[in-house]
Amino acid sequence: MDWPDGRGDPGPALAGGSSKKLQGIVERVQADRFLVDSSWVVPASGALFTGKARQVGRIKTGYWAEVDGKWREGGIFRADRIKTDEDYPGHTFQGQLKSQGLQEADKIGKGKQAYTHPEVVAYVSNIGMSVVPEWAKSQFKFQFGVIRDPTLNAFALPDGSIFVHTGLLARVENDSQLAAILGHEATHVTQRHGARGYKKQLTTFLPAMIGAEIVGTAVGDDKNSFVKAATALGLNLTLSAAVNGYGRSQEDQADRVGMRYMVEAGYDPTPAPRVWDIFNETYGDQSKVENFFYGNHSTNAARKKNQQEEIRRHYSDPAALKITRPVNEEGYQKAMLPLTRDNSMLDFEAKRYPLAKAGFERVLRHLPEDPASLTYLGRIARLSSDQPGRFPEAEERFRKAIQSDPRYPDAHRELGRLLASQKKRSEAKAQLKQYLDLAPVDAPDRRDVRAELAKL
Structure with missing residues (x-):
């Protein structure tokens, strides 16, 4: 969706007159503005350009941009300083990570925990591809898979492989919520979060994971079979993405950009913040390794509030929204009935009886x-x-x-x-x-x- 007059433009919360900084991969360029970190950036009069491009017209999609400036009414970011580069931080790791991601995705797809119900996988894939921006489809081979695991989790690998656990799909309530989740995961790919955070992951998370496994420390739920299976197969990228995520700033960016992706795909953003209530109802507002988006992330309550503010400030004007995919709770839950039943059995086996009961009761509402x-x-x-x-x-x-x-x-x-x-x-x-x-x-x-x- 284009925002030619800046009305309803999404981005981080307005912050009065204080100076702010945005950074990320440039996703679109128009005559006098460019899109970065889900926000349209317009140079202020006399703005200082440094780096590769010295005017907006020379900025290209895929460039790295760092901008300093202030918000104006309507959500446009007025930039006083614009720095651009052809390469993003960590770009030298991207080829290696894409290759490794593809290899690990292949192992996951052939593993025992791959959930292969054709209609369910097709439903997830259709929503996933709908939120991937067109420019990214030529740069990544996006594919979507489902993992048979009752925990609430989803993760993305640098090659464009995105996986969702049955536990999350069984508790999501409609297409719009799933679109927000998959938009979030797609952002990790398009913004190259894997490469940008690779050095930090090498020096912090992976050694801690390996050490925890060696000494027998439980990583999250000690019955999390997926974590155990991924560890046994040596799926380091998978463990990093599924367990620790990409760090707080990148997860928050994925929330913002992912919401733009779903809105531009025609989904109603209103149900999206409810996802965080689902997490709180299941786990509480704590950092647990089995929860997607966790690790170094903001709390569920904070992220729900951030998304509500995004909607209020940038997506609340019906005239600016083009909702072509209205909330479809009935259709979503019917499509997920086989998965919901199967996942409830997993919850039962794990002695998570209240969750199992809720799942079976959802099935009976449609199949009494x-x-x-x-x-x-x-x-x-x-x-x-x-x-x-x-x-x-x-x-x-x-x-x-x-x-x-x-x-x-x-x-x-x-x-x-x-x-x-x-x-x-x-x-x-x-x-x-x-x-x-x-x-x-x-x-x-x-x-x-x-x-x-x-x-x-």
């Missing part, structure tokens, strides 16, 4: 007779020792699952176990036998069920 969700909700009810009515609720769930699909074996197994615990041996035996008749011959718990049956 889904036997797997009903069965798992019954199991969660049975495990809820603080609820006096847990056994009747569990039994009701199991029986409804069987009524929905009599050939779903797990519902028979769980109902049989519940009845056995209540000394209802005859019906318990019938249900356990039914499970053995329906379950695959290589079901891992067949031996256990036979042993339970023998005790009855």
